[in-house]
Amino acid sequence: MLKLQNVSFSYGKEPVLKNINFTLEKGENISVIGQSGCGKSTLLKLVYGLLHTDGKIFWGDKELLGPNFNLVPGEAFIKYLAQDFDLMLPLTAAENVGKHLSNFYPVKKKRRIKELLEVVEMEDLADKKAKLLSGGQQQRIALARALAREPEIILLDEPFSHIDHFRKNNLRRRLFSYLKEKNITCIIATHDSTDALSFADRTFVLKNSHIYAEGTPEELYQNPPNKYVASLFGDVNYVMLKNISDNESSRKRVVLYPHDIKITSSSNVEAEVQRVYFKGENYLIEANLNGEKILIDHTKEIAPGKKIKLKVSDSLIQQRLK
Numbered sequence: 001m002l003k004l005q006n007v008s009f010s011y012g013k014e015p016v017l018k019n020i021n022f023t024l025e026k027g028e029n030i031s032v033i034g035q036s037g038c039g040k041s042t043l044l045k046l047v048y049g050l051l052h053t054d055g056k057i058f059w060g061d062k063e064l065l066g067p068n069f070n071l072v073p074g075e076a077f078i079k080y081l082a083q084d085f086d087l088m089l090p091l092t093a094a095e096n097v098g099k100h101l102s103n104f105y106p107v108k109k110k111r112r113i114k115e116l117l118e119v120v121e122m123e124d125l126a127d128k129k130a131k132l133l134s135g136g137q138q139q140r141i142a143l144a145r146a147l148a149r150e151p152e153i154i155l156l157d158e159p160f161s162h163i164d165h166f167r168k169n170n171l172r173r174r175l176f177s178y179l180k181e182k183n184i185t186c187i188i189a190t191h192d193s194t195d196a197l198s199f200a201d202r203t204f205v206l207k208n209s210h211i212y213a214e215g216t217p218e219e220l221y222q223n224p225p226n227k228y229v230a231s232l233f234g235d236v237n238y239v240m241l242k243n244i245s246d247n248e249s250s251r252k253r254v255v256l257y258p259h260d261i262k263i264t265s266s267s268n269v270e271a272e273v274q275r276v277y278f279k280g281e282n283y284l285i286e287a288n289l290n291g292e293k294i295l296i297d298h299t300k301e302i303a304p305g306k307k308i309k310l311k312v313s314d315s316l317i318q319q320r321l322k
C-alpha cells in the first residue's frame with residue numbers, strides 16, 4: 001500500500017502541492033489530471049524520491065525518506081518514466097531495455113527483453129540504435145526499460161505524448177493489462193482523458209495545490225462536481241438552466257456535455273446553428289442559445305443559420321444539480 005500523508009512542496013515561495021493525502025492499494029492504477037502546471041509531475045517526483053517533502057510517504061511499513069536521506073535519489077522498487085526519456089542514444093533499442101537487467105543469466109535476459117519489446121510493439125526495431133528512432137519509438141523503449149526489472153510501483157508522466165493515435169490505443173491496452181497482470185501499482189499523470197477514463201481505477205484532479213476532486217472515472221465523468229472537472233474530459237457546456245429547460249426559471253447553471261443535449265422536433269428551447277465541425281463519428285454543432293454559445297453532438301450536419309429545438313432529460317439535469 002502506498003500512503004501519502006500531508007505531502008507538501010514548493011519550488012519557491014508559493015506551494016505547488018499542499019497537504020496531499022491518499023492511499024493506493026497494491027496493483028491499483030491511479031490517474032492524476034489537471035491543467036498544465038498544477039503539479040502532476042511534481043507529485044510523481046515526490047513519490048519517486050527526487051524531491052523532499054516535510055510530509056510522509058510510506059510503501060507498506062517502509063517510510064520513503066527522499067533525497068535528503070538517500071545518496072542516490074529514487075527508490076529501487078519504483079520506476080519513474082519522466083517526460084524526457086533519457087535513453088542511451090548510441091545503444092540499440094534492445095540494449096536500452098536490457099540496460100538494468102543482470103548479465104548473469106543471458107538467456108533469461110534475452111527472453112525478458114523480447115517480452116518487453118512485445119509489450120510496446122517494438123520487436124522489429126530491437127537492433128536499431130536509439131538515436132535513429134523517432135520520438136514515439138524512443139518513448140516506447142523508455143516505457144519497456146521502466147518495466148524491465150518489474151517495479152512494484154511505476155510512475156508514468158505523459159507516457160504516450162509522442163505516440164501516434166493509431167498505436168496509442170493498442171499500446172495503452174497492452175500496457176495497462178500487463179500492469180494489472182503483474183499487480184504493479186501505477187500512477188499516471190496525463191492530459192489525455194482516455195488514460196484517465198478507460199484505464200484508471202481512480203482519478204485525482206489536482207487544482208490550487210490540492211486534490212480538488214477524486215473518484216472512479218465513471219463517477220467523475222458522469223457527475224462532475226463542476227465545469228473545471230468536466231472540461232478535463234473534453235468539450236463541455238455550462239448553461240443557464242432557464243435557457244435549456246422548459247420547466248426552469250432559475251439562473252443557476254448546469255454542466256452538460258455535448259452528447260447530453262438532443263436535437264428534437266418538439267421543444268420550446270430553440271437555438272440557431274452558428275458552425276458545424278466534422279468529428280468522424282458525428283458532428284459538433286455550435287449554436288447560439290439566447291446569447292449563450294452551446295455545443296451539441298449530432299449525427300447529421302446542419303447548415304449554419306438553421307433553427308434547432310433542444311432537449312435535455314430532466315432527470316439528468318437534476319442529477320447534475322445535486
Ligand SMILES: Nc1ncnc2c1ncn2[C@@H]1O[C@H](COP(=O)(O)OP(=O)(O)OP(=O)(O)O)[C@@H](O)[C@H]1O
Pocket residue numbers: 011012016034035036037038039040041042043189
Ligand atoms: N524545477 C522547477 N523550478 C521551479 N519551478 C518549477 C520547477 N518545476 C516545476 N515548476 C513549477 O511548478 C509548477 C508545477 O509544475 P509541474 O511540472 O509539476 O506541473 P504539471 O501539472 O506536471 O504540468 P504539465 O502538465 O505542463 O506537465 C508549475 O508552476 C511549474 O512552473
